[in-house]
Amino acid sequence: MKSTAVEQKTFLLLLVGVTLAFGWILFPYYGAIFWAAILAMLFRPVFRWLVKRFKGRANLAALCTLCLVLVIVILPTAFITASLVQEGSAIYQKLQSGEINIGRYVQQIFDHVPSWVMGLMERFGVGDMGALQAKLMAALNEGSRNLATSAINFGQNTFDFLVGFAIMLYLLFFLIRDGRDVSLMIRDAIPLEERHKHKLLGKFTTVIRATVKGNIAVAVAQGAIGGITFFFLGIHGAVLWGVLMALLSLLPAIGAGLVWGPVAIYFLATGAVAKALVLVFVGVFVIGLVDNILRPLLVGKDTKLPDYIVLISTIGGMALFGLNGFVIGPVIAAMFISTWDIFASSRDDARMNPPDAVTLEPPPADPSTTRR
Template structure:
């Protein structure tokens, strides 16, 4: 019995070593691989319908599904990204040229402040207009420096983006065409009961679909609504601010208000009362309702996770993995709950 046990241990050590090595090789492309997998899961139902109509042409069905993914998801996102880059460049140039002056904004807000608010500012050591202008000028300099660094970074990472984009599309095609066979091999290799594997696999797919569709739907809706009201109120760069609100909406409850809230306060402080009141009512009654209504329905309902678990796992995932973490965090949380449910004994009542 000793010799087979030794061979099994050696095989497990070799398996762990080559798996870690292969993971290290794939690590630089983890974003492309992850989003290729996510898009394959999201578009799998469409691919199955096409494959039912083209049973003897799986490659064509995969190509048609890939084309649908390009038209529905990828090309619109690239178009929005192009508009954002153009508007961000315009804002950056106006800040550099002095057309956008934070000191002027401070002067307008300062003159509209009541006495009690000025006393609060004094307690915060912002008691003079000069001090406030200095701090805002410093903030403006830091913001422009950040924009400049991001522009340089974006230019230097163009080749990396093209490579990752190509890898994602290439991998997506093969995951669509050969995904069921690959998934079956992975399931067969996992040393768990078949029922457990089916349950964990179903939970994994359900959480990815619910999280991506739910968060993306909420983000796109809030960003579009925010950009629309900014355009109506003639606020410069509505597409840029709409996209920023969409990204911030990944933070449940408070996300988009971090943009429209200060703008509304600026309107109210500078005498643009109807614009400020309109933006406040619209932000609370329209943008806020989208987050409070759609997110629990689209994310929490399908994942069967409490809202606070969705919130904590989303924030923690984004802190660890960046933007991709808004999917990875809830997936890990759902698998954690599902795994413990498999092995926890049923509760006894009475």
């Protein structure tokens, strides 16, 4: 008995050790593996349809599905990324040459500040406009340079990107073809009750599909509308600001407004009232309408998570995991809620259905003592 217990503990320790070691090996390319699994999950219905059309030829169906992923997802993303890097480099060069002078824009805003606003700011102890202007200009210049240099650095890390991209494509083919077998193997290996596994894995799949499809649809719509609006208003770097709005729109309710809001304030402060009104109208009634209509339909309806949970988990996920966090954060939040719900329901079941009480029965009578 003691030998068996020691062997079990040793095996569990070995299992944990090799699992952590394998995760450590895969960690440098976890992003490629993560998105390969997500894309395989999203395009699984297409693969099943193609298998039926090709009369069971899974390899051909997986190859066609992979080509479809390239055309629909990867090529447009690569085109937008190349445009972003090019435009970020151009803006950085204009900042270096002085063609774009953020300090001049800040000065224009302060020149149009009303006197009553100046008096109010002096009352609250921020009346030193020179020092305040210097701090704002330094912060804006630093932020703009960081944004531009980040785009340049992203373009320079070509080798790592190509390696990760090749790993993702290679793995994506096999996950599309063998994804069902892999998921069943993982499901069988999880040491939980069948009903709990069904609930958790179902929630996991639902949240990933809803988060990716919903958030990406909202981000693309808001980024495209914002970028086109900036282009027609004559704002430099329309593609760059459109992509930034798309990325920030991953944050529910507050995302894209962090870009078009300050620009609208600048237009209003410098006397370009018509441009400010156009931008506010588009931001509130078009971009905001996309967020208020599409996001609840595509994300909240399926995940059944409150908006504040989605917001906090998205921000926290992106702070920890970067861009991948807009999926990882809500998934962890959904699994957290589901796990505690299972725990609470299990305790309720235990209270409602207690184990049967042990009844003490009298011992059977001795036949030799019974009366005849």
